[in-house]
Amino acid sequence: MTSVTTQYFPAASGIREAEPEIREAAEDLAALVYDGKFDSVHADLRAALEDPMFDQRHGLAPLEAGRLSYERARFLHGRLGPAAELMRDQLRMFAIGEWSCLIDTTTLPILNIHYNLCLGTILQHGAGRDDLADYIDELGSMSSIGLLIATELGHGNNIAALETEAVYDHASREFVLNTPHARAQKFMPNTGISDIPKLAVVMARLKVDGADCGVLPFIVRISDHNGLCEGVHVTRLPEKPGFALDNAVTRFDHVRIPRRNLLTGDMGQLTDDGVFQGAVGSKRKQVLRALDRVTPGRICLTGALISAGRASVYIAVRYAEQRLTAAPGRGEVPILAYRSQQIALFSSLAQVYAMTFLVNHVKTEYLSRHSGNEAEVDQLISIAKALSSWEMSRVIHVCRERCGAQGMFSVNRIADYVPMAQGVVTAEGDNLPLLATVAAQMLARRSRSAGKTTPSDPASRDLLTGTFQLDLLQYREDSLRREARQAMTEETRGDGTLFSAWNQNMTAATSMARTRGVRLALEQFLTAVENAETEDGRTALRLLACLYGLLEVNRDSGWYLARNALTAEQVERLPREIESLCEQILPHSRLLVDGFNLTPELLRAPIADDDYITAVSRLVGQDLPAPRTASR
Numbered sequence: 001m002t003s004v005t006t007q008y009f010p011a012a013s014g015i016r017e018a019e020p021e022i023r024e025a026a027e028d029l030a031a032l033v034y035d036g037k038f039d040s041v042h043a044d045l046r047a048a049l050e051d052p053m054f055d056q057r058h059g060l061a062p063l064e065a066g067r068l069s070y071e072r073a074r075f076l077h078g079r080l081g082p083a084a085e086l087m088r089d090q091l092r093m094f095a096i097g098e099w100s101c102l103i104d105t106t107t108l109p110i111l112n113i114h115y116n117l118c119l120g121t122i123l124q125h126g127a128g129r130d131d132l133a134d135y136i137d138e139l140g141s142m143s144s145i146g147l148l149i150a151t152e153l154g155h156g157n158n159i160a161a162l163e164t165e166a167v168y169d170h171a172s173r174e175f176v177l178n179t180p181h182a183r184a185q186k187f188m189p190n191t192g193i194s195d196i197p198k199l200a201v202v203m204a205r206l207k208v209d210g211a212d213c214g215v216l217p218f219i220v221r222i223s224d225h226n227g228l229c230e231g232v233h234v235t236r237l238p239e240k241p242g243f244a245l246d247n248a249v250t251r252f253d254h255v256r257i258p259r260r261n262l263l264t265g266d267m268g269q270l271t272d273d274g275v276f277q278g279a280v281g282s283k284r285k286q287v288l289r290a291l292d293r294v295t296p297g298r299i300c301l302t303g304a305l306i307s308a309g310r311a312s313v314y315i316a317v318r319y320a321e322q323r324l325t326a327a328p329g330r331g332e333v334p335i336l337a338y339r340s341q342q343i344a345l346f347s348s349l350a351q352v353y354a355m356t357f358l359v360n361h362v363k364t365e366y367l368s369r370h371s372g373n374e375a376e377v378d379q380l381i382s383i384a385k386a387l388s389s390w391e392m393s394r395v396i397h398v399c400r401e402r403c404g405a406q407g408m409f410s411v412n413r414i415a416d417y418v419p420m421a422q423g424v425v426t427a428e429g430d431n432l433p434l435l436a437t438v439a440a441q442m443l444a445r446r447s448r449s450a451g452k453t454t455p456s457d458p459a460s461r462d463l464l465t466g467t468f469q470l471d472l473l474q475y476r477e478d479s480l481r482r483e484a485r486q487a488m489t490e491e492t493r494g495d496g497t498l499f500s501a502w503n504q505n506m507t508a509a510t511s512m513a514r515t516r517g518v519r520l521a522l523e524q525f526l527t528a529v530e531n532a533e534t535e536d537g538r539t540a541l542r543l544l545a546c547l548y549g550l551l552e553v554n555r556d557s558g559w560y561l562a563r564n565a566l567t568a569e570q571v572e573r574l575p576r577e578i579e580s581l582c583e584q585i586l587p588h589s590r591l592l593v594d595g596f597n598l599t600p601e602l603l604r605a606p607i608a609d610d611d612y613i614t615a616v617s618r619l620v621g622q623d624l625p626a627p628r629t630a631s632r
C-alpha cells in the first residue's frame with residue numbers, strides 16, 4: 001500500500017478497519033446483505049471455496065476446464081450434506097450458486113441444472129412415487145450428474161412448440177424417444193463430456209395412439225462411465241468465450257425408455273389401458289407447469305449474478321483505492337480520487353445493493369408462495385430476473401472497464417463474470433420475452449384504481465427524498481400501464497389484430513414492468529436503511545439509496561419533465577446532485593464493499609489484494625524488492 005493511497009483513503013490502509021465501530025458497521029451491512037442468515041446459510045459455503053481445489057489454474061483447454069468444473073461441483077456437493085435435506089432448504093440451494101460462481105462460473109449452471117431443474121423436477125412431478133427411488137438416490141449422491149434437456153435448434157423461447165417425440169408402445173410398456181428432424185435436435189444441454197455419468201429430464205411430446213398429448217418430462221439416461229448410451233448422439237458445440245460448460249447438440253434415435261420414466265405429476269396420467277388423461281386445460285399451460293422448477297432456477301441464477309456483481313465492485317473499488325494516476329498539479333493520486341471513477345463505481349455499488357435487497361425480498365416471497373399468490377410471485381421473480389441481470393451485466397462491464405488492462409485477465413475475475421452475465425440474461429427465460437410476458441399479464445389485469453396522478457407541485461418536493469423518488473416511479477409505472485392498456489383496447493376495437501396492438505405497445509409495457517422492479521427495489525433499499533443498526537452503516541446506506549433513486553429518476557428525466565412531474569430546474573440539477581452524492585459516499589466506499597463479506601484470500605484476484613504490486617509480482621513469479629518510496 002503506497003503512502004499516497006493512505007493519505008487519500010485511510011480506510012484502505014487498514015487503520016480504520018481496525019476501529020471497532022467500523023468493524024461493527026461492516027457486520028451490520030453484511031447482516032442486511034445476507035438477510036440475517038450469513039452464519040446459518042452462507043458461512044460454510046464460503047469456507048469451502050477456500051480449499052486448494054478452487055485455486056486458480058491457468059492455461060487449461062476448454063474441455064479440461066469443463067472437467068475441473070464438474071470435479072469442483074462434486075466437491076461442493078460433498079460438503080453440502082444429505083441431498084434430501086438440501087432439496088428441502090431452498091435458501092441453501094440459492095446460496096450454492098451465489099458462492100460457487102465467484103470462483104468458477106461454470107459450476108453455476110452445473111449445480112443449478114443438477115439440483116433445481118433435474119432433481120427438483122423429478123421430486124416435484126414424481127412426488128410419492130417409490131418406483132423412482134433409484135433415480136433420486138443416484139442424483140442425490142451425484143453418482144450421476146443431472147441435466148435438463150428442453151430447448152431445440154428450432155425452438156428457443158417458444159417451449160410449447162418442441163418436436164422431440166416420445167411415442168408410447170403399449171405392448172412393451174415403453175416409450176420410444178426420437179428426434180424426427182433437424183429442427184428438433186436438442187440445443188445446447190451440457191452433454192458434451194460423455195464419459196461422466198449423466199441422467200436427464202428430457203422434455204418431449206408424448207404421442208399415444210397417434211394423438212398429441214403435449215410436452216411432458218421423461219427421465220432419460222444419457223451416459224455412463226463407458227460413454228453415451230445407445231441411441232443418444234451428441235456433437236459438442238464450438239467454444240463459448242469464458243464459459244467451459246460442455247454444451248452440445250443432442251439427438252435421440254429411437255431410444256427405448258420404461259413407462260415409469262414419464263413424469264406426469266398432477267398434469268394427468270397414462271392409464272394401465274394405455275390412455276392419456278390430461279388434467280391441464282391447454283398444452284401450453286401443461287409445458288409451463290412441467291417446467292415449474294425453472295422458477296427457483298431463475299432466482300438461483302439471479303442471486304448468483306448479483307453475487308458476481310458484488311465481487312466485481314469489491315475488486316474494482318479496492319483496486320481504484322491503490323492504483324495511481326496523474327492529477328493536474330497534484331503529482332499522483334489513486335484513481336478513485338477522480339469523480340469519473342466515483343460516478344462509475346458508486347453507481348454500480350448502488351445498483352448492486354438495490355438488486356441484492358430486491359432479490360432478498362423475492363426469496364422471501366418465493367418461500368411463502370401458495371396457490372393464492374402464485375401468479376403474482378412468479379411475476380415478481382420474472383421482473384427481478386430481467387431487471388437485475390441487465391443491471392449486473394452493465395455493472396460488471398463498467399467494473400471491468402474501470403480496472404483498465406488488469407480487468408481483462410481472468411485471474412482478476414471480472415472478465416469471467418462478463419460472459420456469465422450474458423448467459424444469465426439468456427438462459428431460463430430470456431430477459432426480453434420474460435419481461436414482455438409479465439408486462440402483458442399486468443396489462444390484462446383489471447384495476448379499479450386509475451393509479452397515481454402527476455405528483456403535484458414538484459418544485460416544492462426535495463429530489464433527495466425517498467418518498468418523492470418513489471412517488472415519481474409509481475407515477476411512471478401507473479401512467480405507462482394505463483396508457484398502454486387504453487391504446488391496446490382501442491387498437492383491438494378497431495381494425496388491428498392483437499399482435500399489431502401488442503407490437504405498438506410492448507415497448508411502453510416492458511418499461512412499465514421494469515419500472516415496477518425499480519420501485520420495489522428502492523422500497524426494499526429504504527427499508528434496509530431503516531433496519532441498519534449502526535450509525536455508520538445507516539449513513540452509508542442512506543446516501544447509496546438516494547443515489548440509486550436519483551439515477552433512476554435521471555434515466556427518464558425527459559419523460560418526467562414532459563409531464564410536469566419534475567421542473568426544468570430539477571432536471572438540470574440532477575447530474576450535479578448525483579456528483580455530490582458520490583463525493584459524500586467516497587469516505588464510506590470501503591465500508592460499503594466490506595459489507596459483502598468477501599476477502600482477497602477468497603477471490604484470489606491479485607488486484608483485490610491489499611498490495612496489488614506484490615500480488616501481481618507473485619503471480620508472475622517475480623521477486624523484485626518492493627519500492628522503497630511512494631510513486632510520484
Ligand SMILES: Cc1cc2nc3c(=O)[nH]c(=O)nc-3n(C[C@H](O)[C@H](O)[C@H](O)COP(=O)(O)OP(=O)(O)OC[C@H]3O[C@@H](n4cnc5c(N)ncnc54)[C@H](O)[C@@H]3O)c2cc1C
Nearest residue numbers: 148149150151156157188189190423426427428430432433
Ligand atoms: C448458458 C446457457 C446454458 C443453457 N443450457 C441449457 C440446457 O442445459 N438445457 C436446455 O434445454 N437449454 C439450455 N439453454 C438454452 C436456453 O434455454 C435458451 O437459450 C432460452 O430458452 C432462450 O432461447 P434462445 O436462446 O433460443 O432464444 P430465442 O428464442 O432465439 O430468442 C432470441 C431473441 O429473440 C427475441 N425474442 C424471442 N421471443 C420473443 C418474444 N416472444 N417477444 C419478444 N422478443 C422475442 C429476443 O430478443 C430474444 O433475446 C442454455 C442457454 C444458455 C445461454
